[in-house]
Every structure is written in C-alpha cells, then in structure tokens.
Amino acid sequence: MSGLCNSSSWRTQLIGVHGAARGWLTDQGSLTRRIIEHCPQFSVRHLRQYSGRADLDEAAMCGLSAAPMALLREVFLYCHDTPVVFAHSVLPHSSLRGAWTKLGKLGNRPLGAALFANPCVRRAPLAFKRLGARHPLYQRACAQLDQRPPYLWARRSLFGLQGRRILVTEVFLPTLMELS
Numbered sequence: 001m002s003g004l005c006n007s008s009s010w011r012t013q014l015i016g017v018h019g020a021a022r023g024w025l026t027d028q029g030s031l032t033r034r035i036i037e038h039c040p041q042f043s044v045r046h047l048r049q050y051s052g053r054a055d056l057d058e059a060a061m062c063g064l065s066a067a068p069m070a071l072l073r074e075v076f077l078y079c080h081d082t083p084v085v086f087a088h089s090v091l092p093h094s095s096l097r098g099a100w101t102k103l104g105k106l107g108n109r110p111l112g113a114a115l116f117a118n119p120c121v122r123r124a125p126l127a128f129k130r131l132g133a134r135h136p137l138y139q140r141a142c143a144q145l146d147q148r149p150p151y152l153w154a155r156r157s158l159f160g161l162q163g164r165r166i167l168v169t170e171v172f173l174p175t176l177m178e179l180s
C-alpha cells in the first residue's frame with residue numbers, strides 16, 4: 001500500500017465540487033444504502049483481501065504509530081453490471097475483535113451494512129482528496145474503466161468501536177453520478 005499520499009493532502013473541506021457529486025461525496029450515511037436507493041441491482045464485487053502492512057499515513061489515521069499488520073480489503077460497488085465505487089479498507093488485525101471479529105469474513109457482503117447496523121459505531125469526519133492518474137488508488141479504481149477521467153474524487157473516514165478503528169476509503173467513479 002506504499003505511495004499513498006500523506007494525510008496532509010486529505011482535506012476535511014470539499015472545495016470546488018457542486019451539485020450531485022457534492023451530495024454523494026458529503027453524505028455521512030451509508031454509501032451502500034444510498035446506492036441501493038438509486039439502484040436496487042446493487043452488488044459488492046470483492047477484488048482482493050490480504051494481510052499486509054497499512055501505509056504509514058493510513059496507520060496514523062488509525063491511531064497506530066508504526067505500520068501494523070492489517071487486513072486490506074478492496075471491492076467495487078456495482079449497479080447492475082457497472083462499477084460505481086472502488087473501496088479500499090484498512091482493518092488492523094487488532095481491530096478485528098469483539099463485535100468486529102467477523103469483519104474480515106464478509107466476502108461480497110457490504111462492509112457498510114455491518115458498520116451501520118451497530119448504533120455504537122462512530123464515524124469520524126470525512127476527508128476528501130482529488131486523486132490524479134499517478135495515485136495508486138486512482139490506478140486500481142480505473143482498472144475496470146474503458147475511459148480514464150483526468151482525476152477521481154475520493155473520501156475516507158475512520159469508523160470506531162470500543163477503542164478499535166478501521167479506515168474506509170471510497171473512490172467515486174464517474175458512473176456514480178449517472179445514478180443521481
């Protein structure tokens with residue numbers, strides 16, 4: 001996961017984005033739920049999940065000093081046969097306990113459904129970043145696209161429960177705006 005930009009390049013203020021795109025990016029609720037509201041033919045397609053070292057920036061976001069071993073989960077969220085979101089989640093092994101013991105075994109079930117089902121889970125403020133073509137998350141998000149846009153907007157936030165944290169990053173594909 002090396003090469004992700006440092007946290008200073010993620011901003012809590014979303015500047016220069018308006019209309020439907022702003023609505024999607026700033027919605028504090030479940031992205032899964034909002035997509036389903038616009039597209040009943042929703043599905044999660046699990047790309048890869050492996051134990052690895054989180055990026056130092058991501059580890060810091062999870063409140064961890066060194067780069068811990070974490071479960072790294074990447075999926076595409078689909079509407080019918082069209083990918084609309086690329087999601088990259090960092091689940092430190094130390095967080096996969098208690099009520100989150102099974103988060104590492106979701107497969108094609110949406111992480112959001114598990115997170116938002118628990119009223120004790122807290123979501124930290126969203127941070128936003130415009131990903132250029134050289135960003136690793138841009139490159140993986142565009143792997144399914146026939147045409148590559150000049151940039152993609154991404155957001156990320158921490159979810160916390162009983163002192164444990166996971167970091168969820170979502171890269172919004174241009175096709176998501178067609179759902180609005």
Ligand SMILES: C=C(O[C@@H]1C=C(C(=O)O)C=C[C@H]1O)C(=O)O
Binds near residue numbers: 115
């Ligand atoms: C956090 C949510 O879960 C969604 C589903 C994910 C998954 O299944 O890995 C990852 C990020 C989200 O787009 C949500 O629905 O808001």
